[in-house]
Amino acid sequence: MRVERLELVDFRNYRHATLDLAPGVSVLVGPNAQGKTNLLEALHYLAIGGSHRVATDAPLVRTGAETAVLRTTARFAGGRRVTVELEVRPAGRNRAKVNGQLQSRTRDALGIVRSVLFAPEDLQLVRGDPGDRRRFLDDLLLQRRPAYGAARQEYERILRQRNALLRGLRAGRQGTEMLPTWTDALVRAGATLLAARIAAVHALAGPAAAAYRDLVATAPEQDIGRDVTMEYELSTGRSVTADPHAGVPAPAELAEELRAGVADVAVAERDRAMTLAGPHRDELFLGVGDLPAKGFASHGEQWSLALALRLASREVLHEVGEEPVVLLDDVFAELDAGRRRRLADRCTRFEQVVVTAAVDDDVPLEGPRSFVHAGTLVAAWPSADDGGSADERGTG
Amino acid sequence: MYEGPVQDLIEELGRLPGVGPKSAQRLAFHLLAVDRADAERLARAIVQLKERVRFCARCFNVSEHEECRVCRDPRRDPSVLCVVEEPRDVQAIEKTGEFRGRYHVLGGAISPIDGVGPDQLHIRQLVARLGEEDIGEVVLATNPNIEGEATASYLGRLLKAMDVRVSRIASGLPVGGDLEYADEVTLGRAFSGRREL
Numbered sequence: 001m002r003v004e005r006l007e008l009v010d011f012r013n014y015r016h017a018t019l020d021l022a023p024g025v026s027v028l029v030g031p032n033a034q035g036k037t038n039l040l041e042a043l044h045y046l047a048i049g050g051s052h053r054v055a056t057d058a059p060l061v062r063t064g065a066e067t068a069v070l071r072t073t074a075r076f077a078g079g080r081r082v083t084v085e086l087e088v089r090p091a092g093r094n095r096a097k098v099n100g101q102l103q104s105r106t107r108d109a110l111g112i113v114r115s116v117l118f119a120p121e122d123l124q125l126v127r128g129d130p131g132d133r134r135r136f137l138d139d140l141l142l143q144r145r146p147a148y149g150a151a152r153q154e155y156e157r158i159l160r161q162r163n164a165l166l167r168g169l170r171a172g173r174q175g176t177e178m179l180p181t182w183t184d185a186l187v188r189a190g191a192t193l194l195a196a197r198i199a200a201v202h203a204l205a206g207p208a209a210a211a212y213r214d215l216v217a218t219a220p221e222q223d224i225g226r227d228v229t230m231e232y233e234l235s236t237g238r239s240v241t242a243d244p245h246a247g248v249p250a251p252a253e254l255a256e257e258l259r260a261g262v263a264d265v266a267v268a269e270r271d272r273a274m275t276l277a278g279p280h281r282d283e284l285f286l287g288v289g290d291l292p293a294k295g296f297a298s299h300g301e302q303w304s305l306a307l308a309l310r311l312a313s314r315e316v317l318h319e320v321g322e323e324p325v326v327l328l329d330d331v332f333a334e335l336d337a338g339r340r341r342r343l344a345d346r347c348t349r350f351e352q353v354v355v356t357a358a359v360d361d362d363v364p365l366e367g368p369r370s371f372v373h374a375g376t377l378v379a380a381w382p383s384a385d386d387g388g389s390a391d392e393r394g395t396g
Numbered sequence: 397m398y399e400g401p402v403q404d405l406i407e408e409l410g411r412l413p414g415v416g417p418k419s420a421q422r423l424a425f426h427l428l429a430v431d432r433a434d435a436e437r438l439a440r441a442i443v444q445l446k447e448r449v450r451f452c453a454r455c456f457n458v459s460e461h462e463e464c465r466v467c468r469d470p471r472r473d474p475s476v477l478c479v480v481e482e483p484r485d486v487q488a489i490e491k492t493g494e495f496r497g498r499y500h501v502l503g504g505a506i507s508p509i510d511g512v513g514p515d516q517l518h519i520r521q522l523v524a525r526l527g528e529e530d531i532g533e534v535v536l537a538t539n540p541n542i543e544g545e546a547t548a549s550y551l552g553r554l555l556k557a558m559d560v561r562v563s564r565i566a567s568g569l570p571v572g573g574d575l576e577y578a579d580e581v582t583l584g585r586a587f588s589g590r591r592e593l
Contacts, residue, residue: 105579147580154581157542165508175513178506181550185542 001114001322002352003043004081005073010065011088012038013375021354025347025367028356034372036356040117040327042070043354046084047115047324048143049094049107058090066091074113076322084112111146114317114324118310118331125309126286126293126302133284137197140204140313144320148196155189155279162186162275170273183262186278191255193279198240198249200316201232201284205242207312212288214346215304215339226289228305235281236261303334311346326353332362340364402428454525456501456518458483466490466498473497475532479522479551481505481539489537497535500525505543506550514550522551526558533561540567540585 003021008014013035028036041051041060051060061068068088075081085097086109095102096109103109124132141148162182165175212228230242236257240249261277262269269276286293286305293305317324326347332340332355344364347353357363371378397403402424410420427435451457452464459465466472466486476497480486486499502517514520525531536551538544548564555562568586569578578586 147584150579150581154542158546161508161542161546168508168511168513173513174515175508178508178513178546178550181506181546181553182508184549185546 001074001076001325003072003074003113003325003354006039006043007069007071008039008042009069009071010062011042011068011070012060012062014038015062015375017375017377019370019377021352022368023352024350025365026352026354027360027363027365027367027369028354028372029360029369030356030358030372032358035375036372037119037329039372040119040329040354040356043072043113043325043327044115044117045088046070046072046086047110047113048139049086049110052117052119052121056090057088057094060088061090072113082112084109107146107149111143114143114322115327116310116314116317116324117327117329118307119327119329120334122306122310123302125306126297130281130283133286134197134279134282136309137200137284140316141196141200143317143324144200145196148193151189151192151196155186155193158182158185158189159275159278159280163273166269166273166275169270183259186275187255187258187262190258190278191251194234194254194258194282195249195251197279197282198232198254201230201240201242202244202246202248203316203319204309204312205230206244207315208308211311211315211346212305212308215308215342216301217338217342228308229285229287229289231285231287233283233285234261235277235279236264239285300336300339304339307331307343314350323351326350328353328355330356330358332357332364333359451501455499456483456503456521457486457499471496475530476535477525477529477531477533478535478537480537481544481547485537485539495535497533502538502547505538505547507543517547519551519554523554523558526555526560531560533563536562536564540565 002023006019006021008017010016017039019039028039030036037053041053045051045060051057054060066089069085070088071083071085073081073083083097083099085100086106087095089095094106096106097103098109098112125136138148138152142152162179162185165178165182168175169179208230209228216226232240232242234240234257238257240246258277262275265276286309288297288301288305291297293302297305311326314324314326328347331343335343340362341364347355347365353365355363355365360369398406405424405427406417406420409415409423410417412420415423427438448460449458450460452459452462452467454463454467457464457466461468473496476495477500478489478495478497479500479502480489481502481504483501486501489495489499500518500522502519502522504512504517506512506514506517526534534551534555536548538547552562552564566589567582568589569575569582575583
């Protein structure tokens with residue numbers, strides 16, 4: 001699929017803006033803090049129903065306005081066009097329209113636009129906490145399988161209930177006899193998440209390794225032992241090595257494994273009054289060669305690995321359904337000339353890519369340019385401006 | 397902020413479920429405008445509710461007598477017991493006209509977050525009834541949400557030791573609806589609960 005038009009009303013620093021996008025590469029150029037990222041954020045919000053930068057919606061609405069509107073027209077294989085509109089209402093429920101038709105559930109409007117976003121924040125995929133990597137897997141699964149969202153919500157609710165029970169028990173309240181019930185619920189819901197996450201890791205393994213090799217393109221003799229490795233580390237102590245040929249694990253077996261894992265930490269759970277086994281405590285191990293990427297890989301390697309994971313997400317999403325739009329925020333400036341060129345080569349194979357850059361020359365790609373200046377899109381470069389320094393990174 | 401009785405009423409109304417500050421204000425001024433007789437009828441209805449309505453000694457359904465309408469009805473099948481969370485669930489099942497047994501109202505569902513455990517529910521009384529009455533089947537009709545499922549699963553474990561058949565109501569698709577409008581979880585449940593034809 002591709003986006004033909006994006007329209008924003010009162011979103012971030014935009015009062016009203018319309019961006020028409022061509023197939024292939026489009027480049028948004030402008031100094032920092034002018035609103036380039038906001039455009040990508042808006043497109044991605046239409047795909048996943050949330051921002052990649054903030055957890056709440058309030059910062060998305062322009063100061064002084066009560067709601068923001070995001071509207072896009074997307075064109076799908078076969079020429080079908082769909083208009084998706086989201087009204088972001090921090091004070092209430094968001095409202096969604098598809099082809100002008102109000103949807104009773106906002107999430108029915110999500111997933112029509114499909115996108116993969118790579119942003120500077122993604123360095124956290126490699127450097128950050130296990131929670132950042134779990135969120136990466138979860139976000140990918142949400143886009144690929146809408147039912148995953150409901151399963152995760154259910155798990156989180158059960159987790160809160162079970163933790164509340166454990167806190168009550170530590171405080172000396174009754175209820176030990178309820179623990180098996182909540183453990184049952186936890187392992188059943190947890191196994192659903194585990195099965196989906198392990199399947200996602202298996203699916204990512206091949207494309208991630210290929211994208212990394214492609215980007216870094218070390219000489220063949222250096223290649224040995226510099227491949228990307230991924231392992232899903234369960235809270236039970238077992239690790240599952242990513243393997244493109246592995247089958248999908250059976251939820252019933254995972255549930256039993258999780259049950260045994262919960263039993264192992266029973267004493268510590270009572271002591272610390274929190275659930276200590278389950279998918280909320282798992283980790284996705286990322287390695288380059290034999291070494292963990294976190295702590296051992298260079299800045300450039302970590303950057304390339306995070307980018308490879310996003311590019312792999314694109315492949316995984318594309319396996320089912322429409323090809324997602326690729327959004328690359330401020331990526332090229334971080335790469336050396338060789339990696340820039342190889343990323344550009346890959347981009348030319350995508351149906352649609354939207355790239356932001358502070359400095360136009362950093363992007364070795366042909367394609368229409370739009371200039372972003374103080375919350376407006378302008379056809380030509382504004383004269384009195386600093387042209388953008390690549391060092392400072394503002395809200396844009 | 398209003399003063400005196402108006403503010404008092406706004407605050408009281410605002411404590412009702414589903415009534416926000418704006419609605420509370422609108423209701424208060426509506427009551428201020430209506431006839432004195434209308435306002436008194438409402439006040440009397442509330443007082444009567446608290447004075448006359450109590451809970452059935454057997455099943456904890458709402459009742460105006462010692463035992464509720466269902467428990468007193470000799471045509472009901474005493475061997476089947478339907479366990480629900482709230483009196484309004486009794487009402488919902490009664491409307492179907494399909495169930496001819498009796499009820500047991502728990503008064504909620506297990507929810508540690510809200511401090512509700514088995515002791516806060518009428519579970520002890522349920523076990524006592526199973527000992528005293530000649531009950532052959534217990535139908536667990538708690539809500540199909542996390543707390544309702546946990547309550548059903550807890551009761552399932554508890555009642556396993558007793559000589560009684562325990563069943564759980566099915567979850568699935570609404571009749572007369574379209575598959576494409578069903579949410580993913582319901583559809584998933586409907587699949588796992590499919591039956592042979």
